[in-house]
Amino acid sequence: MPAGTAIRADRPAVQVSWQDATSYADWLSRKTGAHYRLPTDAEWAFAAGSRFRDDGLAAETEDPAVRWIARYERESDRGDLSTSLRSFGGFGANERGLLDLAGNVWEWTTTCFDRTAIDADGRAQARTANCGVRVAEGRHRAYVSDFIRDAKAGGCSAGLPPIHLGFRLVREPDAPLAWLREQLGRAMASVGI
Template sequence: MRPKSVVASGLAGLGLLVLFQGYAFLPGRPGAAEEPPLVRIEAARVEYRSPGEFRSGGTPVNGPLVGIAAERPFEIMQRQVTRGEYQACVAAAACRPLAGPGEPELPLVGVSWLDAADYAAWLSRETGRSYRLPSDREWALAAGSRYRDDVYTEVSDPADPAKRWLASYEAMAADREPLESRPRPVGGFGRNEHGLLDLAGNVWEWTSTCFVRFRSDPETGAVSAHENCGVRIAQGRHRAYMTDFIRDPKAGACSVGVPPANLGLRLVREASGPLGRLRARLGA
């Protein structure tokens, strides 16, 4: 690799740093993890419903559907983290070992939210960049046409709450399609309009967003919200609510709906602080 031009050498308070066009080299980090391919999300817009449970006067209802757009550009991995990439974190004793063998080039499956957070922290240390899980909102914007609203019915009868449950169950049953559990090779589920691979395939992806219970008073209009961060949102063919330590979604802990086939991850690379802003301006 022959860098085209030296951009900066030595930033005050950050130690010796040499930035090359599109690359960063941090002294004292031999063998640092290689950065994955990224996609920059800018002009994205979707019809979005906040995740969680909504009740009005004790009756289950749907949350409001609103149009959202990216408030600022962000960068997200083009593909999911692979098993081989995660195993490098395991080898460094920074991530929990996986259960059983697997092919290193396939998308990673069988990780909890806690595992995903550990991997993001390790990758950030190894690369000198800031990686984190996307929020549910960011995931929806990146998914674009692959994002799917999780509402199954508009039925809401205060006199008979069972009607809503039955309508939801029938809609889920009719919508359920056979889905293989074995991960396909990277790109096996195609790409969306933003160039991201394998969104809404058979690997659901952890987000940073917590489960929230919303309560509204139909008489006063007052709304309260209770956040439970022991349950996180996983996104894929549908939204799933999963306990943060669960690795196998088929083992339970899905609060509503059809459980995911697998749990994996892709990360956002954050541009933060003076160094992050400089890199963002350079397009690095």
């Protein structure tokens, strides 16, 4: 953790790279027996509900430079982009009951950056995935190198860089039952049942 970063129990963990987040999910899975992972970009967008900002909305023009500038302006116009973290719940709950989605922490996803070549009719011709760059979701979508902990130093393709990089984990629904069965089996074996 860089010098000057305050760690508080009522604040999210930040300055976490994608590699850090996936390592933590693996560690937590081993520790608890449940399966934890980062969400995909699509899962995060669904969970965010009305707070999700779709960067796929194009400007009303064929000129790619005008579309890029419109995207930049849309991503840059975010109102209060305070660099201080708020306590858990500081951004409230969305309609799905999830706290702080699209707040001041951008959250890593497992989704790789995709570059797609499109023909003159708008059909995809070639797709190249770069899994050294991952999608981080927050006030806008950002593409960040997986080793970056502080995106203000670079790594965002358009708009303002994420202020704080953190993560939210998904727990697979069937994993707790498997862990419980394993624990029950161990307990029964230890008492000779």
